[in-house]
Amino acid sequence: xxxxSPSSALPDGETRTNLIINYLPQTLTDQEFYKIFVVVGPIxxxxxxxxxxxxxxxxxFGFVEYQKPxxxxxAILQLNNLPVQHKRIKVSYARPPGEDIKETNLYIxxxxxxxxxxxxxxxxxxxxxxxxxxxxxxxxTGLPRGVGFVRFxxxxxxxxxxVGMNGVxxxxxxxxxxxxxxxxxxxxxxxxxxxxxxxxxxxxxGGGVVSSQVVLSRGVEGDASATRxxxxxxxxxxxxxxxxxxxxxxxxxxxxxxxxxxxxxxxSGGS
DNA sequence: CTTGAGCGG
Numbered sequence: 194x195x196x197x198s199p200s201s202a203l204p205d206g207e208t209r210t211n212l213i214i215n216y217l218p219q220t221l222t223d224q225e226f227y228k229i230f231v232v233v234g235p236i237x238x239x240x241x242x243x244x245x246x247x248x249x250x251x252x253x254f255g256f257v258e259y260q261k262p263x264x265x266x267x268a269i270l271q272l273n274n275l276p277v278q279h280k281r282i283k284v285s286y287a288r289p290p291g292e293d294i295k296e297t298n299l300y301i302x303x304x305x306x307x308x309x310x311x312x313x314x315x316x317x318x319x320x321x322x323x324x325x326x327x328x329x330x331x332x333x334t335g336l337p338r339g340v341g342f343v344r345f346x347x348x349x350x351x352x353x354x355x356v357g358m359n360g361v362x363x364x365x366x367x368x369x370x371x372x373x374x375x376x377x378x379x380x381x382x383x384x385x386x387x388x389x390x391x392x393x394x395x396x397x398x399g400g401g402v403v404s405s406q407v408v409l410s411r412g413v414e415g416d417a418s419a420t421r422x423x424x425x426x427x428x429x430x431x432x433x434x435x436x437x438x439x440x441x442x443x444x445x446x447x448x449x450x451x452x453x454x455x456x457x458x459x460x461s462g463g464s
Numbered sequence: 465c466t467t468g469a470g471c472g473g
Contacts, residue, residue, distance in 0.1 A: 256473090287470095
């Protein structure tokens with residue numbers, strides 16, 4: 194049945210129009226964002242996801258919804274991997290809402306230091322499609338820390354990977370892997386950096402903020418509230434997650450180090 | 465010692 198489909202190669206039952214765009218440069222504006230995608234076809238809706246309306250801090254990804262499915266498909270073909278500033282954007286279909294996409298990102302410890310990204314992927318590839326992966330390196334030495342991330346397409350795949358790989362000693366390693374769902378607090382960091390300290394007090398000492406008002410009088414309730422989140426009654430049960438909110442990174446400032454092997458001449462530069 | 469970014473309205 195060779196018919197119709199005049200100028201576009203839309204897969205058979207493809208009706209999706211909504212795309213997610215990843216790896217947007219932090220400085221990309223909404224207008225620029227729109228301009229990149231509107232060349233493909235009329236857009237119904239698009240938006241860069243931002244941390245807060247207040248800070249305007251971009252999460253580095255956004256959505257583009259076209260009016261026509263063929264334009265969405267075309268955008269993936271034409272704009273995926275497009276160099277934008279110092280990055281290459283990723284263009285792919287957004288997932289239908291309510292899908293099983295919630296806990297697909299895994300945090301892995303005790304990865305043999307000798308492992309490459311490919312090896313890491315190979316280690317987990319049998320459980321499903323890996324959509325993203327990363328190996329963390331020491332900030333100062335640049336040496337592998339033995340921890341990394343693997344993001345699966347589906348939650349069920351991530352779950353299977355945990356069951357299958359957690360506790361397993363990989364080849365070339367001596368310690369069993371620790372595989373668990375990664376915490377998704379990346380988005381909150383921007384808020385903290387922006388000075389959005391709602392009411393979070395890190396009770397762990399040695400922290401950064403030193404409040405000069407340390408007037409603890411015995412019996413004064415109001416003041417003590419800061420250092421006493423809970424009444425001491427129930428301290429026995431369960432484990433208390435201390436404070437993972439300690440962010441000691443400089444938000445902006447590092448000039449790079451990720452990706453980038455490609456110097457990119459693309460197209461003929463306009464003026 | 466959970467990543468400059470992978471799912472909103």
